[in-house]
Amino acid sequence: MSIYIAVHFLMDWVYTHPNLSAVVSLTSLLLWLSVRRPSNIPPNPWFIFPLVGHRPLLRGDPIEILRRLRKELGDVFSVYIDAQLVIVVSGMAAIREAFLIRGDEFHWRPNTRTCDLFHFGVICNSGKEWREQRKTTEAGIRHISPNIALLVRKESQQLIETVKEQAGNAFDPKIILHSAVFNALTSILTSRRMDYKDVRVEKAIERYEENLGLFSDSKFPNFFPFQKFLMGDFFDVKFLRINMTEIHQKIINPVYEEHKSEFDGEQVLDFLDVYLREIKANKNVEKTTIEEKSCQAVLYDLLWHGTTTTGATLYWAVLYILNYPDVAARARDQITDYLLQLEDRNSSAGAGDTSSPTGKIEIPAYFKAFIHEVQRCANICPLSMAHAVAKEKFLKGYRVPGDAVILPNLDSLMMDEDIWGDPEVFRPERFLNSDGKLSVPTEFIPFFI
Incomplete structure (x- = not known):
């Protein structure tokens, strides 16, 4: 009743x-x-909070959380960040299938706020636009590749001189190392370099570092569906835009305009010349993305990602050298012998020889192993850029909806005990075979496929 x-x-x-x-x-x-929850999606934590999804369960170190979830749920699992389904792909088998074997299906970029900021370049693009930018970028890199070693060698000499100027005083090498990488890239891409003490260089590196941190932090928050309607800048997306605009105004745009005014359409010396030539060739092509704003965006992408990743690798290399003196001594002896061989060869070739400084002289295997181990242990890109699919697909038996965000988990390769045995230990010898030659496992993917 x-x-x-x-x-x-x-x-x-x-x-x-x-x-x-x-x-x-x-x-x-x-x-x-x-x-x-849609049916047959990858497994996820059983309890989901209304509106915010699994966000309360993801507080803390995101990499440690993803490691734990992988153990509990498998190589392909999912979480809800607010209303957004995020599928995390771990392990070599799943990563290889999704992004190498079926790369054409999984190469798309998701429609997120942070990706929208960079969608004119080659990093955050998809479909026809991405293919056009990638084709032009690859053409530019192929054109400049014969000169890369020589330009890097020149910048290395400047780096050595800058370190010597410190006269034995304590200093933080981070800015100097990043400046060296930045200048090597500007020389390769635009035939221009700046002084290490140039305030524009320091500001650009600061902004790049800030953007890297903000972009990494916003991998999860930028999925919040109503953030663009909120007052303020809770997720730092507007700060990202301000930083990007400053770099464009202070460096990218002036260099581009100067280069464009000097380009005669015939003499192609660097990457930017290649792109300007392609802009001219596509002038009358309808619906092409080979245009000025895309060229500037590609320059931004290459400078940003190249400076931050390579600069961070060098910085970590210095830290490992300081903490592992035996490893440092062995690597130093081998690279010193290698450089002496180069010097002898170049002396024999004559002062006018501008060919690649390596020739047939092989870089010592242990030194290569040292660099590989730095990249593995530093693990500076534990999560690669977010991906998506244009329409629903299946991966390892699970449904991948067209509106899902897909995160490649590179940490699952670089720090997996099943692959490396003792991943937390810095041990370059793991990359050498019984004959002392370099042997790199297929799971070693520091900057993605």
Whole structure:
């Protein structure tokens, strides 16, 4: 009898409070939709919070959390960040299938706020635009590749001189190392370099570092669906835009305009010349993305990602050298012998020889192993850029919806005990075979496929 009384009371309340009941019904519907899960998606934590998804479960070190979830759920699992389904792909088998064997299906970029900031370049693009930018970028890199070693060698000499100027005083090498990488890249891409003490270089590196941190931090928060309507800058997306605009105004745009004014359409000396030539060739092509704003965006992408990743690798190399003196001594002896051989060969070739400084002289295997181990242990890109699919696909038996965000988990390769045995130990010898020659496992992918 009591249940009938309760139903009668509820019906009477709805009838007498139509507006409030509509709000309650709509709220209940939204809450239900926010915890509703599509069928056959990759496994995820069983409890999901209304509206915010699994966000409360992801507080703390995201890499440690993903390692734990992988152990619990497998190589392909998912989490909900607010209303956004995020699929994490771990392990060599799953990563190889998704991004190498089926790369054409999984190469798309998701429609997120941070990716929208960079979508004119080659990093955050998809489809036809991405193919055009990649083709032109690869053409530019092929054109300059014969000169890369020589330009890097020249910049290395400048780096050595800059370190010597410190006269034995304590200093933080981070800015100097990043400046060296930045200048090597500007020389390769635009035939221009700047002084290490140039305030524009220091500011650009600071902004690049800030953007890297903000971009990494926003991998999860930028999925919040209503953030663009919020006042303020809770997720630092606007700060990202301000930093990017400053770098464009202070460095990218002036260099581009100067280069464009000097380019005659015939003499192609560097990457930027190649792109300007392609802009001219595509001038009358309809719906092409080979244009000025894309060229500037590609320069930004190459300078940003090249400076931060290579600069961080060098910085970590210095730290490992300081903490592992035996490893440092062995690597130093081998590279010193290698450089002496280069010097002898170049002396024999004559001062006018501008060919690649390596020739047939092989870089010592242990030194290569040292660099590989720095990249593995530093693990500076534990999560690669977010991917997506254009329409629904299946991966390892699970459904991948067209609106899902897909994160390649490179940490699952670089720090996996099943692959390396003792991944937390810095041991360059792991990359050498029994003959002392370099042997690199297929799972070693420091900067993605």
